[in-house]
Amino acid sequence: MSSNRIRILLAALLLIALATLPFWATRYMVSILLLICLYMTLASMWNLLAGYSGLISLGQQMFIGIGGYSLAVLSMYHGLPIFLSVFLGGVISVLLAVLISLPIFRMKGVYFAIGTWIIAEALGICFSNWGYVRYGMGLFIQPAYRLSMSTIYYAALVLCIGSIALIYLLLRSNLGLALMAIRDDDRASEAIGVNIFRCKFTCFLLSAFITGMTAGVLYLNTIFIQPFEAFGIGWTVKLLFIVIIGGLGTVAGPIVGAAVFVVLQQYLSEYVGFNLIIFGTITISVIFFTPKGIVGTFQEKLGFEIFPIRRR
Amino acid sequence: MAMLEVKNLNVYYGGFQALSDITLSVERDQIVSILGSNGAGKSTLLKTISGLLKPSTGSIHFNGEKIDPLGPHDIVKLGLALVPEGRKIFSTLTVLENLLIGSYSPGARRTKDEQLENVFELFPRLAERKGQLGSTLSGGEQQMLAIGRALMSQPRLIIFDEISLGLSPVMVKHLYHAVNRIKQKGMVVVLVEQDVKRSLKTADFAYILQEGKIRLKGNPKDFTEEEVKKAYFGL
Known part of the structure; x- marks a missing residue:
């Protein structure tokens, strides 16, 4: 059997296992995989920016907050169907991304990082002073009570598989090629006809859309949303951890990283306070000893890619 | 109508004038050579034509279209x-x-x-x-x-910047052969070079730059060695 057929077979088995999970696994396992799916999606979107577009965003939490609050407000105050609210959360995130792109894309590198972070912080402060969303006390997303764990799990699974497929196709498209060229040498790629701004902007909007929707599903599971948690830098720190240990700039990196992160988080949750020290130590060790992360290192050693995106 | 038309181009780096009053044109079915020593302004001229630098005054037309206000990707699109x-x-x-x-x-x-x-x-x-x-x-x-x-x-026009830089004579010969074939396919070729001899042999028309100004232009067959040396080195 060729390696391609083995790959398809393994992928099919994995998909079937994931799709039937609520029927044979424990509730605890479903809840763990739900979290893995959500973190995978969020981390893939951060990776699309940092790993492929050269946009180091420290403000992904602005879309998490906006997605979560959109869900709460639209489904509770306006009585919209839950999953329509989740979708609209993504749309509103895109609108926010368009709105801030004018100033934010004038900043480069570390200034872009700080700029995105400041916007997220500012939004957190705005929401905590806004009576409409009950200030800093937060909101219970009541319509989500009715949803079963497996419904939320399926929503997360669809988002996760959909976004990984989307990233894979995007990287194999002309846009993906252009992103690789920009990462290699931005001046040369510009001289050859690549519109750098348009490439980065497209990725920024896509990342906002999917992050906003994922946040909706995330808050269907959490049920409670509160501004300083939703718009907190903690989200991006987690995504950074996931992508760095998984492998920055690889499609499979965030997948492996998210699984490692969620499992570690479960085991370390007993040691409150220590867990952050352990996460920090792991991240620094990875940066020092295997800067390409788990997936990047394996790809280099074995010469095998789970998601081959190169043209030869 | 010329394929590429540069008129009264002035380009500055801060207070330093890198190009002064450059006027040149490239006709269809031609190989045009732009020569000059280090710092003569060749690279600045190319960067300006390809849209990476903006001129202070002057204009650049390509195939009848004004391209100096355009960004590099739009200029590539035009050919x-x-x-x-x-x-x-x-x-x-x-x-x-x-x-x-x-x-x-x-x-x-x-x-x-x-x-x-x-x-x-x-x-x-x-x-x-x-x-x-x-x-x-x-x-x-x-x-x-x-x-x-x-x-x-x-492309309809293709500019080669220092095609022979750092290459063996055999390779240079091979590449110039390719340049001729590209011309035969109907593309207009502009050579920007330090290798004076070879590019003057290949070109139908040549410009020699020195300190940001055009010192000599015409059909290279009519140039005397004396003229070229004077324009190139400023002797």
Whole structure:
């Protein structure tokens, strides 16, 4: 059997296992995989920016907050169907991304990082002073009570598989090629006809859309949303951890990283306070000893890619 | 109407005037040579034509269209390609990817398979090394790749910046042969060079730059050695 057929077979088995999970696994396992799916999606979107577009965003939490609050407000105050609210959360995130792109894309590198972070912080402060969303006390997303764990799990699974497929196709498209060229040498790629701004902007909007929707599903599971948690830098720190240990700039990196992160988080949750020290130590060790992360290192050693995106 | 028309171009780096009052034109079916020593302003002129620098005054028309206000990607789309000095190939991309990125603009994308075939016919070596990373190629092969990449954008005019820099005489001869074939295919060629002898032999028309000004222009066959030396070195 060729390696391609083995790959398809393994992928099919994995998909079937994931799709039937609520029927044979424990509730605890479903809840763990739900979290893995959500973190995978969020981390893939951060990776699309940092790993492929050269946009180091420290403000992904602005879309998490906006997605979560959109869900709460639209489904509770306006009585919209839950999953329509989740979708609209993504749309509103895109609108926010368009709105801030004018100033934010004038900043480069570390200034872009700080700029995105400041916007997220500012939004957190705005929401905590806004009576409409009950200030800093937060909101219970009541319509989500009715949803079963497996419904939320399926929503997360669809988002996760959909976004990984989307990233894979995007990287194999002309846009993906252009992103690789920009990462290699931005001046040369510009001289050859690549519109750098348009490439980065497209990725920024896509990342906002999917992050906003994922946040909706995330808050269907959490049920409670509160501004300083939703718009907190903690989200991006987690995504950074996931992508760095998984492998920055690889499609499979965030997948492996998210699984490692969620499992570690479960085991370390007993040691409150220590867990952050352990996460920090792991991240620094990875940066020092295997800067390409788990997936990047394996790809280099074995010469095998789970998601081959190169043209030869 | 000339293919490329540069009129009274002035370009500054801060307070330093890099180009003063440059006027030149490139006709169809020509190989035009722009010569000059280090710091004469050749690279500045190219950067301005390809849209990476904006002139303070003056205008650039390509195929009748005013291009000096346009960005580099729009200029490539109109059919003006540059083979940059030092090749500037993407070292982490494969040879095939380097070529495909050349046909990035929507117009060129439609015919990319055909273009790819043409490039491989011109440089069979690139076809052999299709899957290799750009960084693993020799200097000459990298220059072929840079030329191939420019051809992928389906240019009407192609500018070669220092095509022979750092290459062996055999390779230089091979590349000049390719330049002639590119001209035969109906593209207009502009050579920007320090290698005076060879480029004057190839060109139908030449400009010699010195300190940002045009010192000598005309058909290189009419130049005397004395004139060239004076224009080139300022002696």
